[in-house]
Amino acid sequence: MRIVIDNVGKKFKKSKKEETTALEDINFTIHEKEFVVLVGPSGCGKSTLLNIVGGLLSPSSGSIYFEDMEDEKREPTVSIVFQEIALFPWRTVYQNVIYGLEEKKMSKQDQMEKGNYYIDMVGLSEFKHAYPKQLSGGMKQRVGIGRALAVEPDLLLMDEPFSALDAQTRTLMQEELLTIWNRTQLSTLYVTHNIEEAVYLADRVIVLSRHPGRIKEIIPIDLPKMGRGDAQYRAQFDDYAEQIWQLIRQDAVDALKE
Numbered sequence: 642m643r644i645v646i647d648n649v650g651k652k653f654k655k656s657k658k659e660e661t662t663a664l665e666d667i668n669f670t671i672h673e674k675e676f677v678v679l680v681g682p683s684g685c686g687k688s689t690l691l692n693i694v695g696g697l698l699s700p701s702s703g704s705i706y707f708e709d710m711e712d713e714k715r716e717p718t719v720s721i722v723f724q725e726i727a728l729f730p731w732r733t734v735y736q737n738v739i740y741g742l743e744e745k746k747m748s749k750q751d752q753m754e755k756g757n758y759y760i761d762m763v764g765l766s767e768f769k770h771a772y773p774k775q776l777s778g779g780m781k782q783r784v785g786i787g788r789a790l791a792v793e794p795d796l797l798l799m800d801e802p803f804s805a806l807d808a809q810t811r812t813l814m815q816e817e818l819l820t821i822w823n824r825t826q827l828s829t830l831y832v833t834h835n836i837e838e839a840v841y842l843a844d845r846v847i848v849l850s851r852h853p854g855r856i857k858e859i860i861p862i863d864l865p866k867m868g869r870g871d872a873q874y875r876a877q878f879d880d881y882a883e884q885i886w887q888l889i890r891q892d893a894v895d896a897l898k899e
């Protein structure tokens with residue numbers, strides 16, 4: 642199975658006469674079990690692209706399709722985790738996580754098994770019966786991730802899921818996400834403006850330019866998936882980060898002026 646982003650473009654109406662080209666000529670493939678990170682400065686079209694892949698926005702040109710599905714008749718499923726997770730405040734952690742399973746009309750028994758499995762995976766077993774307002778920001782993101790995983794999607798989409806968290810929590814969540822990914826091996830498209838985060842998580846980093854949003858470069862990260870933060874990889878890690886920074890530097894400077 643793979644997800645093909647085929648010549649995607651997106652224009653938005655700025656005013657009656659004016660249009661902005663948010664995305665142009667976007668071509669890439671997310672392979673099975675691959676973790677692809679989209680990186681680029683603010684306004685380069687990352688969220689727009691993620692929302693198009695997730696089917697929340699339609700492209701102005703091009704298309705998205707799944708190839709080589711094991712079960713051709715089944716509709717592919719996609720889960721999205723946003724920066725600001727909208728949890729149902731009147732539902733407990735458990736009820737939030739199983740929301741998608743209820744929608745799928747899964748049996749209560751299966752809901753419980755999957756719900757508990759994924760709540761455990763995101764480290765919230767002790768907070769199963771808590772309500773969102775009782776949780777810290779990092780814990781809310783865990784619930785959002787648990788809910789996205791519980792439906793066992795073909796593709797996981799994440800739009801800056803940790804960028805509202807403090808630096809330490811974010812580092813811990815990144816580590817945890819890798820551990821979770823190691824268990825689920827989900828094909829993932831992850832959006833961030835944070836270069837270190839991109840190098841830490843990605844199998845491949847796609848660098849976008851802005852105005853219009855185009856692919857500037859695709860960089861495979863040739864480091865072991867786990868333990869990239871270790872001292873032995875420091876030099877290579879920094880080289881990748883520097884390479885990406887040089888690619889987006891001017892765009893980031895321009896973004897500041899707007």
Ligand code: ADP
Nearest residue numbers: 653654661663682683684685686687688689690
């Ligand atoms: P990013 O997530 O990389 O910060 P976005 O995808 O949010 O960037 O936005 C890309 C460009 O498209 C920006 O110039 C933004 O102003 C424009 N844009 C995004 N959504 C809309 C919309 N609904 N209507 C008009 N313009 C939009």
Ligand code: MG
Nearest residue numbers: 687688689800
């Ligand atoms: Mg965005």
